[in-house]
Amino acid sequence: MPAITEPKLISGNANLSLAKSIARRMSMHRGMQVGLVDARVERFNDQEIFVEVYENVRGEDMYVIQPTSNPANDNLMELLIMTDALRRSSAARITAVIPYFGYARQDRRAKARTPISAKLVANLITQAGVDRVLTLDLHAAQIQGFFDIPVDNLYASPIFALDIEHHFKGQLQDVMIVSPDVGGVARARELAKRINAPLSIVDKRREKAGEVAGMTVIGDVKGRKCIIVDDICDTAGTLCKAAETLMEAGATEVHSYITHGVLSGPAVERVQNSVMKSLVITDSIEPTEKVKEARNIRIVPTAPMFAQAILNIWNGTSVSSLFETETLVPIYEGMYQRD
Known part of the structure; x- marks a missing residue:
């Protein structure tokens, strides 16, 4: 059943340019302006992260765009704290859009007395209040099973x-x-x-x-x-x-x-x-x-693919259709022409 509310995007500091590109692509697809939710994600002097969302998000379908790349710990904490802010502001659904999933290389115990950090990160994300994860080329496909929530793993x-x-x-x-x-x-x-x-x-x-x-x-x-x-x-x-x-x-x-x-x-x-x-x-x-x-x-660029994936999730339609090269040809219109 199609959603009534519009999808809303919010971004941390990890890859703001990608978030803006996704918003622009979604604006083209929707035929209406899609912008990033007005918020501040800052650090206190002791490097504690603080998030304040300036717009009403009650009952909204929220998409948090935040790869957990270098500095991995800071960007992961930004994602968790933004999720908590949205959850406490009564967002209806929160999807974490994580183009690069940090800690993915620690997906198993390679030797004795070592952690499975990818599983720990999955637990943190789920417990923070994320309802769904959208990511790209996980280092190990089995990481999808570390989550007890739906995970859409796109492919490059x-x-x-x-x-x-x-x-x-x-x-x-x-x-x-x-x-x-x-x-x-x-x-x-x-x-x-x-x-x-x-x-x-x-x-x-x-x-x-x-x-x-x-x-x-x-x-x-x-x-x-x-x-x-x-x-x-x-x-x-x-x-x-x-x-x-x-x-x-x-x-x-x-x-x-x-x-x-x-x-x-x-x-x-x-x-x-x-x-x-x-x-x-x-x-x-x-x-x-x-x-x-x-x-x-x-x-x-990955923005065209992520924009379409977000719209498919919002509409309740297939994300796996984006696994096919033919599906991406019109999405990447103008960049690649096939005979």
Whole structure:
């Protein structure tokens, strides 16, 4: 049954530019102005977070746009405190729109006496009063099961498929999709199927945490334009090493498509100095000035997809329709044209 109230958006400080882009896209779809709810999310001198919502939200369908990216703890607390403010202001439903779900890499106990932090964060979000979560490319699909509320996990692969078809037009027969490790094979295979390309794997061995001892390419990449696919690029060490290994194995070009550009520490410099021709990321994490200025880093927008997903949730229609590349073609009108 369609909702009577309009969807209302509110944003923390983590990625305000993405929130504004989502609002603009929703305005286009709705044919009426959709803005961000007027609020302040500030810090006291001791860095305590304070939230004040200036508009009436009683009985409203609220969407809190807040990735829990660096600084992860501050942004997570902003999300929790905004949710509490909305819940205590009698909002009818609160959906947390988390383009990048921090702590997702801590989804299991890899060794004794370690936490499962992703489950703890899921509990915090649920207990704060969130009714539903909308996110993008969770590091591990099973994290959806950590929540006792509905979770919609969108995928970047349909957008990446459109982008690859556009930028490699007439060259798709030379393209090979590469998974940078065995654990990412399912994600890489999904994209390879969409563009009908073969799949290769870079197998890495570690002698100790954070250090890659060696890499082996599984598959023939000679004469191929290789596209590395992954969900997170943090320090970019493994990614740049994988690109070198592929070039040594005979690849003509190496490009990378990574959903979440964490790009911490020396990552941007490593990418700029690497053999990679391009690194394509989404704006799930607000890019720094260094990222924007990097000659071989390109950013594809997620606002059109998130705007449509929010409208689908509000209308009570299918979100999974956005998993298909064909559904995204009209949403990304003007950016990508298909024959």
